[in-house]
Amino acid sequence: MTAMATQVESNCDALLRAGNTNCAGCGMSIGLQLLEQALGKDRKPLMAIPACCGIVTAGAFPTSAYGAPVAASTFASAAAVATGLSLVGEINGEDAPVMVWAGDGGTYDIGVATLSAAAERNENVLYFCYDNEIYGNTGGQRSSATPEYVTTSTTPRGKAERKKDMMAIMAAHRIPYAATLSVAHRDDFLRKVRYALTVKGFRFLVLLSPCPTGWKSEPQESVDLIDLAVRCGVFPVFEVFDGMRYRINVRPDGTPLEKYAERQRRYAAASMNLEGVRRHVAEQWAWLEGMERAFPGSE
C-alpha cells in the first residue's frame, strides 16, 4: 500500500474531520458526529451537499474535511444530484447510502421544488436538513425557516412571517419516513437515523441546528439551547411514518419560552412578541397531539 493510500484511510475515519471550518458550537459539528455514529465505522455514504455552510466547511481544494465522497452541488440541486447518484448505485447493485446534507435555505427555499420532486418520485435518498433558521453562509439573512419576530440581516426589525412547516409539507408527500432530530437528545437522534438507514425510499430528517454566529448565542450553550427549544415546545421532536402516522418523541415540560429566547440576541427585537409566539407554539402542539391521537404511528 502506498503512503498516500494509507493517509487517506487513516483520515477518513471521521465523517467530519478535524480542520473543518465550522464555527465553534455549530450544530453541524454535533449532527455530523451523531450521523457518523449511526452509520458505524464501516459504512460510508455518498453525499450531495449544496451551497451552504456545510460545503464551505469541507475546506478548499485539494483538501476535504469530509470522510466520505461529496458532490458539491448548485444551491437548488442537491436532491436531484442525489437522485442521479442513487439510481446509478441501484443499477450497479451498490448499497452505499446516498445522502443529502443541506441547509434550510437549500431545503425550505431555493431547493424546495427539487426536494418535492425527489420525494414525490420516492427516490432512495436520505435527506438531512440542518436548519439554523437563516442563510448562514451569506451572513445571516432570513429564510422561510426563520421564526417570526426574529432579527436577521434582512429582517432588521424582526421577521413578520411565521416559520414554514416543512415537516407537514414533507409528510404530505407520503414519503416512508420523516422525523425531526434534537442534538440534545442523542439516543432519540441515533435511533431515528439508524431506523432511517433501514428504510428504502425518500427519507427526510431535519435537525434544529444551533448557529452561535447567526443566533448571537454562546457556543458552549448550543446543546443547552436545543434542549430548551424542545422543552419549551418551540421545536417539536416527532416522526411521521408514510406521511400519515405520527409519533411524538419528546413533549414540552412547561419550561417558559423566555428561557430559550433570552440567551439569543436574535430574539431581542423591539417588536418581539413572545405572547404571539407562545400562542402559535400552543396551536402547533394541539395539532400535533391531534394527529398522533387520530393517526398513531410506529415502525
Next chain:
Amino acid sequence: MGKALITGNHAAGYALSVCGEANRSARGCVAGAYPITPQTEIVEYLRGFNFSRGRVVPVESEHSAMAVCIGAALNGARAFTASSANGLAYMVENIFAAGYYRLPIVLIAVNRTLGPPWNIWVDQGDSLMFRDAAWIQFYTESHQDLVDTVLLAFRVAEDPRILLPVCVALDGFVVSHTLMGVELPEQAQVDRFLPPCHVPHRLRVDHPATVGGLTWPKETAHHRRQIQSAMERVPEVLEEALDEFEKVFGRRPDGALRVEHAEDAEQMLVACNTMARTARRLVESRQSEGEKLGLIKLKMFRPFPRRQLREAVGKAKRLGVLDRNHSAGSGGVFWGEVAATFQGRSDLVVQNYIVGLGGGDVTPEVLGMIADDLQTRMTAGEPIWQEVGV
C-alpha cells in the same frame, strides 16, 4: 436497422437511447426528462425505451434534468438530456456546473427562440446563450447529421483527453418535426463504436474527496486552463472519432467544418444548421452560372475552429456570415467569432447578415439576395438585418 423514415426528434431519441444502452457493459445510463416544444418527443422517446441498465427520470424542471445527469455522471454512468429555449435558460446554472465538473454529459438542444414574446420556431440564440460554459457545441444540418453527431458526441465527450460535455443542436421544426430517410445505427454497431464510459473522477466510497468544492484563484485559473487545453485537443480527437466512425458505419459524417468551392471562391457564405443546406443549394446553382461563390458550414462552434476556418477561406475576399441569432447590442454571435478570427486581415470583408430570426423561412431566394449584396461589397458595414417572409 437500415434506413428509416423518421422525424428529427425520433432520430435524436433513438440515437441517445442506443448510446445509453451501449453502456450496459459498464455503469449504465441515466437521463433527465422534461418536455418543451419542440423537443418533447425526444424525452417521450427516452421514457418509452426499454433500457437494460438505465433510468430516465421524469424530473420537475430542466434545472433538475441536468442535476440528475450530473449526479449520475458523478457516479460513473453515461448521462444525457435534451431541451429547448427557455428550458435551456432554466438549465443554465447546471449547464455550467456540468462543464466545470468535467462530466461527459450529452445535451441535445432543439433550437428555438427564447421568449417572451413566445415563439416556438427555430433560432440559435438558446444554445449560444451558454457558449461560454465549458461545453463542446455542434450544429447539425440534417436528420442524418444529427444521429451521427450524437454518436460522435459521446465518443468525444468521454475521451480521457477531453472529458467535457457536448451539446448537439438541431433546428426546431425544420428538422425536429419533419420526416427524412435516416440510416439508423444498429445497437451492435454502436456497442462497437462507443467504448464503455469511464469517469475517472467519479465518487468512490473509498476515496473521500469533495468534487466541486472551494478553490482559490490560482487553482481556479489552472482549472480553466485545463479546460482550454482539453478544448484545443477536440479537433484531433474528433478526427480520430470520425475515422473510427467510418470503419464501423462505412460513411464519414462532417467534421468541425465543411468547405465547398474554396479553390476558386471569391466570396463565401458561412452558415450552420439547415441554413447551410439551403446555402449549398444556392452555391451550386450560382456556381453553375459561373459565379465564384463558396460555402463554409460551421458545424463545430465550441471549440471555435479558428485554425481550420483560416485555412478554409483560401483566396476569398469576402465572407458573409449568416446568423440566426441576435446578441442584443452587438450583432450575430457567429459573426463576432468569425470577425475575431480574421482580425488584422484588412483585405478580407467579413459582413454579418442576421436572417431567419424567430423561425423566419430562409429560402434560397433570401440567401440569393444576401449573396448579391456580398458580391459587391468593398468594405464591411454594420450587421444587416435580412428580412424574410413567414
